Amino acid sequence: MEKVPYRSIPDMLRHSAAQYQTLNAVEFRKNGQWVTLSYAQFYNRALMVSRGLRKLRMKPGDRIAILSENRAGWIIADMGILCGGGVTVPVYATGTPDQIAYALSSCEARIVFVSGKVQYRKLLQVRDALPHLEHVISFERFLGEAALPVTTFYQLSEVDDPILDTERAEIDSVIDSLTPEMPATIIYTSGTTGTPKGAVLTHGNLVFDVWATLDKVGGVGQEDLFLSFLPLSHVFERSVGYYLPLSCGAAIAFADSMEKISENMMELHPTIMVCVPRFFEKIYSRIYEAVHQLSLFKRKMFRRALAVGRSYVYARYIDKYVPFWLSFQHAIADRLVFSKLRSRFGDRLKFCASGGAPLDREINEFFWIIGVPVFEGYGLTETSPVLCSNSYNGLRFGSVGTPLAFTEIAIAGDGEVLARGPQVMAGYYNDEAATKEALVDGWFRTGDIGRLEEGFLYITDRKKDLIVTAGGKNIAPQPIENLLKRDKYISQAYVYGDRKPYLTALLVPTLERLLEFAQERRIAYHDLEDLVVHQPVIELYKSRVEAVNNELAPFQTIKKFALLPRDFTMDSGELTPTLKVKRQVISERYRDQIDHLYNGSES
Incomplete structure (x- = not known):
């Protein structure tokens, strides 16, 4: 560089x-x-x-x-x-x-x-x-x-x-x-875990991050x-x-x-588009809904194309060798299936950058398969923001990539990700105590839990978001929430269980699918509050949650859930501007429903 x-x-x-x-x-x-x-x-x-x-x-x-x-x-x-x-x-x-x-x-x-x-x-x-x-x-x-x-x-x-x-x-x-050392901006953190703090980013922080990200991608x-x-x-x-x-x-x-x-x-x-995971989750859901409406023959063709596409992506970008026969099969799949999906993005989309929250691995793979590469990266307000990113030359699904040039990543004894590099902030504005807590011996404490494998960083959860059950199990809620949101009937999910004997969840139904189900079953209801408590709807979601539970270890499974009649939103203060869940806000706002899941009868 x-x-x-x-x-x-x-x-x-x-x-x-x-x-x-x-x-x-x-x-x-x-x-x-x-x-x-x-x-x-x-x-x-x-x-x-x-x-x-x-x-x-x-x-x-x-x-x-x-x-x-x-x-x-x-x-x-x-x-x-x-x-x-x-x-x-x-x-x-x-x-x-x-x-x-x-x-x-x-x-x-x-x-x-x-x-x-x-x-x-x-x-x-x-x-x-x-x-x-x-x-x-x-x-x-x-x-x-x-x-x-x-x-x-x-x-x-x-x-x-x-x-x-x-x-x-x-x-x-x-x-x-x-000069590079002079402050360019003060950005107040979104306050998902407490009082907002003003991160002071210098001209040098921002210029370096732009230049190094450009070099990486x-x-x-x-x-x-x-x-x-x-x-x-x-x-x-x-x-x-x-x-x-x-x-x-x-x-x-x-x-x-x-x-x-x-x-x-x-x-x-x-x-090129800069996106958050919610953008890809919605498009993924819509595409699969459209596929569901196709004839049996076309659904089989779609699944076959995906299998070929997955093999091609791994061969080209990870193994770095594509056999001729696979290249030929991929060309056919691309012409018959993938090109039609790409047309929804305007035909010219080269790649997207994803950040702000974890992107589900299966959804990420899907977009690479259809020819819309998504470079998942990692960073924070305090790091200008990019620390790591995947790229054409370095790709591992499930990871957030390798560090930018001149950027060091380390894992502390408790699993916390530490970062050091030219993009790390000067400190918090007028907050010396918070600055000393965040910057220790030149390393920025990210508050995220992760691991390094072959130079690639994998983020497993926020340090403060980890659920510690009454049985002493440490559980990261976000991977479970991502699995739940992958279901076509579930728009949003919040998993709870800190110091509790088991995990519970608040689920927001995908409105279109729920109304379609109600019409098919001829369920009479007054409004959404009435609809989400109908027994056929509860039974439907029990089956959807059980399907997700089958992919989880026993201590990670959702034992009970409650259906909410409306989405989490920014306006209500439940989501940050990058659509991350404000866990403390939701746990306080829905305290009665959560308490009922531990005190009342099973859903």
């Missing part, structure tokens, strides 16, 4: 703007039409934001927050902040007013970018808790209130006034002064289009889905919404 050529994120963008001037950098929907910004235009817009912030007395090191859903304005604002030497503090748009106030107060943000009136009203609710807040800048136009005046993004940028040579020179001097360049839909507030999308493509001349297109990803894939024909 060559030496990282950039000192900071703005330095990287400045190089890209000069090298890829006329190439598309950003694509987004505006007034029903797709609009593009070239690299030169994008950089110029960032400079305009930086100029506007300087007029608001932003100084290098000032913390500037962005409270917005994904949009082009988000990344223009971010680059404008960084070009002026500021520190970007992303805040999840799904956050409650109190959560937002905590982050803004902690970092003492003077200036906040908001997407529009919805986020602005959250600030109004907690105005008294934000004594440092001086300016609100909105991407959308609306009238603010006297207690909290609003400036529009357009007004701040003064888009109609070209950047003067003197202004460009002033900003260039700031960019030149940025390979094959990304000017012809590529990234479809962006994960929250930019999360470091995974920010680093791999935003900074990385802008480092190598690729383009970023912002999806209209999570609900329209399938439609956007067909419109835009992306080549």
